[in-house]
Amino acid sequence: MSGIDAITAAASAATAQVPIPGPETGAVPDAGAQPSASFGQFVGDGVEQVNQALLASQSDLQSLALGNAQNLHQIMMRLEETRLSFELMMQVRSRVLEAYQDVMKMQI
Numbered sequence: 001m002s003g004i005d006a007i008t009a010a011a012s013a014a015t016a017q018v019p020i021p022g023p024e025t026g027a028v029p030d031a032g033a034q035p036s037a038s039f040g041q042f043v044g045d046g047v048e049q050v051n052q053a054l055l056a057s058q059s060d061l062q063s064l065a066l067g068n069a070q071n072l073h074q075i076m077m078r079l080e081e082t083r084l085s086f087e088l089m090m091q092v093r094s095r096v097l098e099a100y101q102d103v104m105k106m107q108i
Contacts, residue, residue, distance in 0.1 A: 043092075050082075050089045057082040 060075045069075055 043096075046092075047089065050085050053078075053082045053085055 057079050060069070060078055063069050064072070064075055
């Protein structure tokens with residue numbers, strides 16, 4: 001799974017709609033239920049996958065510099081995918097920090 005796919009999957013899982021219990025469903029929320037994964041875990045997994053993509057791209061660049069590259073097109077595709085996944089990760093980080101700063105500015 002590429003870095004972009006990992007971050008997209010994490011965002012989709014984090015924003016998936018949870019059914020709201022109501023009289024028609026008869027469901028009562030369980031106070032002791034633990035969520036399957038936390039937001040921090042999603043972010044950590046996404047960062048780890050972007051890091052793995054960066055390491056793989058670095059290895060590809062080294063093989064290209066040494067003249068051992070077999071498929072230049074594939075290397076360029078991986079480099080661009082890694083660049084985009086890193087950019088996406090930085091945008092997510094910026095948005096999270098901006099939201100945190102907005103919350104901290106709120107008056108109680």
